Amino acid sequence: xxxxxxxxxxxxxxxxxxxxxxxxxxxxxxxxxxxxxxxxxxxxxxxxxxxxxxxxxxxxxxxxxxxxxxxxxxxxxxxxxxxxxxxxxxxxxxxxxxxxxxxxxxxxxxxxxxxxxxxxxxxxxxxxxxxxxxxxxxxxxxxxxxxxxxxxxxxxxxxxxxxxxxxxxxxxxxxxxxxxxxxxxxxxxxxxxxxxxxxxxxxxxxxxxxxxxxxxxxxxxxxxxxxxxxxxxxxxxxxxxxxxxxxxxx
Amino acid sequence: xxxxxxxxxxxxxxxxxxxxxxxxxxxxxxxxxxxxxxxxxxxxxxxxxxxxxxxxxxxxxxxxxxxxxxxxxxxxxxxxxxxxxxxxxxxxxxxxxxxxxxxxxxxxxxxxxxxxxxxxxxxxxxxxxxxxxxxxxxxxxxxxxxxxxxxxxxxxxxxxxxxxxxxxxxxxxxxxxxxxxxxxxxxxxxxxxxxxxxxxxxxxxxxxxxxxxxxxxxxxxxxxxxxxxxxxxxxxxxxxxxxxxxxxxx
Numbered sequence: 001x002x003x004x005x006x007x008x009x010x011x012x013x014x015x016x017x018x019x020x021x022x023x024x025x026x027x028x029x030x031x032x033x034x035x036x037x038x039x040x041x042x043x044x045x046x047x048x049x050x051x052x053x054x055x056x057x058x059x060x061x062x063x064x065x066x067x068x069x070x071x072x073x074x075x076x077x078x079x080x081x082x083x084x085x086x087x088x089x090x091x092x093x094x095x096x097x098x099x100x101x102x103x104x105x106x107x108x109x110x111x112x113x114x115x116x117x118x119x120x121x122x123x124x125x126x127x128x129x130x131x132x133x134x135x136x137x138x139x140x141x142x143x144x145x146x147x148x149x150x151x152x153x154x155x156x157x158x159x160x161x162x163x164x165x166x167x168x169x170x171x172x173x174x175x176x177x178x179x180x181x182x183x184x185x186x187x188x189x190x191x192x193x194x195x196x197x198x199x200x201x202x203x204x205x206x207x208x209x210x211x212x213x214x215x216x217x218x219x220x221x222x223x224x225x226x227x228x229x230x231x232x233x234x235x236x237x238x239x240x241x242x243x244x245x246x247x248x249x250x
Numbered sequence: 251x252x253x254x255x256x257x258x259x260x261x262x263x264x265x266x267x268x269x270x271x272x273x274x275x276x277x278x279x280x281x282x283x284x285x286x287x288x289x290x291x292x293x294x295x296x297x298x299x300x301x302x303x304x305x306x307x308x309x310x311x312x313x314x315x316x317x318x319x320x321x322x323x324x325x326x327x328x329x330x331x332x333x334x335x336x337x338x339x340x341x342x343x344x345x346x347x348x349x350x351x352x353x354x355x356x357x358x359x360x361x362x363x364x365x366x367x368x369x370x371x372x373x374x375x376x377x378x379x380x381x382x383x384x385x386x387x388x389x390x391x392x393x394x395x396x397x398x399x400x401x402x403x404x405x406x407x408x409x410x411x412x413x414x415x416x417x418x419x420x421x422x423x424x425x426x427x428x429x430x431x432x433x434x435x436x437x438x439x440x441x442x443x444x445x446x447x448x449x450x451x452x453x454x455x456x457x458x459x460x461x462x463x464x465x466x467x468x469x470x471x472x473x474x475x476x477x478x479x480x481x482x483x484x485x486x487x488x489x490x491x492x493x494x495x496x497x498x499x500x
Binding site: 008009010055057078079082087088089090091092093120121122123124125127128129 | 258259260307328329332337338339340341342343370371374375378379
């Protein structure tokens with residue numbers, strides 16, 4: 001049986017989704033909890049890697065089980081496995097998918113959200129969950145700059161150096177900048193993302209707002225395919241994998 | 251100089267605002283941080299006690315300083331003191347008030363908010379910040395029940411036993427129940443609150459929703475002045491002191 005799990009986690013304590021030597025990963029913790037619940041160990045496949053410190057309101061992964069796992073009905077999996085997890089990870093939902101389903105290759109669209117607290121004063125309830133940026137940002141300029149990233153194009157300039165990905169064309173469906181009080185939220189959806197792409201785009205939007213990058217140069221800078229011509233990499237703590245969409249979603 | 255501080259904190263780790271022997275209080279931690287910033291120790295007076303584990307989005311307290319404290323301008327106090335505090339407490343604002351100002355006796359109205367996550371599945375981002383209640387609650391019934399608490403009346407029935415307060419008349423300005431998805435938020439404002447009053451009212455609203463207390467009996471049960479005729483005391487983790495209003499507020 002191929003089971004699709006929807007998971008949510010605060011990424012602060014983790015090296016990301018993927019299992020790594022000598023570091024705590026969400027995958028390893030979840031695999032261990034599922035093992036306790038199901039009585040044996042099954043392989044887990046994630047919808048993407050996430051970076052160290054990045055959060056997920058919706059992360060998807062599959063677990064391939066045999067008949068033995070049927071003891072707990074699927075709609076009870078969250079309640080059955082969550083007691084074996086720490087407070088910062090929870091399984092929200094479990095449902096059966098075809099054996100051919102792949103949680104990474106079958107993704108149609110993912111949405112990331114980036115949260116900036118634009119204030120010199122921190123909020124205890126947002127500690128580790130936002131990027132605290134004290135200098136006043138202009139969300140209207142950022143929204144204008146955002147338009148330069150929308151569409152199907154080569155995003156090599158927005159990829160961290162060291163990645164071995166060669167096809168860097170991605171289709172950005174939307175990029176929205178919204179302010180509510182002291183919080184600026186940036187939502188971006190695409191068919192896929194390059195390594196650090198969202199964090200580099202957010203850093204670039206900030207650099208346009210502060211005048212370090214001229215707004216009218218942005219299209220040419222993206223087209224240059226040079227990482228050095230984009231903004232800084234915004235920190236992981238403000239980034240959330242927010243939605244993962246598949247063909248068969250309602 | 252009498253300085254009014256607006257403070258916000260996650261109450262989970264604390265025994266409440268008030269200094270206690272052998273327990274960590276918000277007051278003690280804040281006093282120590284102010285001492286580090288100002289170079290000497292000044293007395294702090296809070297707008298209320300809060301129970302162990304209760305959170306505050308807005309808590310007010312005054313600190314009486316002498317000339318020595320003028321080295322840091324008031325609008326820079328938050329940035330100056332926050333580095334001496336842990337992540338779960340922050341000073342949001344500081345302003346001068348008359349020497350006659352008292353942060354507790356001069357309160358006109360306080361608003362508390364109570365957050366219920368009405369789901370069998372926990373949310374990692376709400377861990378310790380909501381009351382997880384799995385059985386389906388009916389917010390419309392709760393809103394009807396809420397009306398019984400609005401107005402100026404004797405709330406002895408809604409006071410935890412062991413309190414030595416004798417005048418139990420309080421004026422509840424509003425009590426609103428709202429659902430957004432899986433979260434039910436209850437907001438209540440009054441000129442003052444008795445010990446555990448909000449948590450007992452919330453427990454009673456839940457007990458009305460689940461049928462343990464008949465809706466039509468509620469006014470008579472409140473009037474009975476008997477704690478045993480009201481609902482259970484909802485846990486501290488869902489409770490927030492949300493607003494403190496003074497005469498001179500804009």
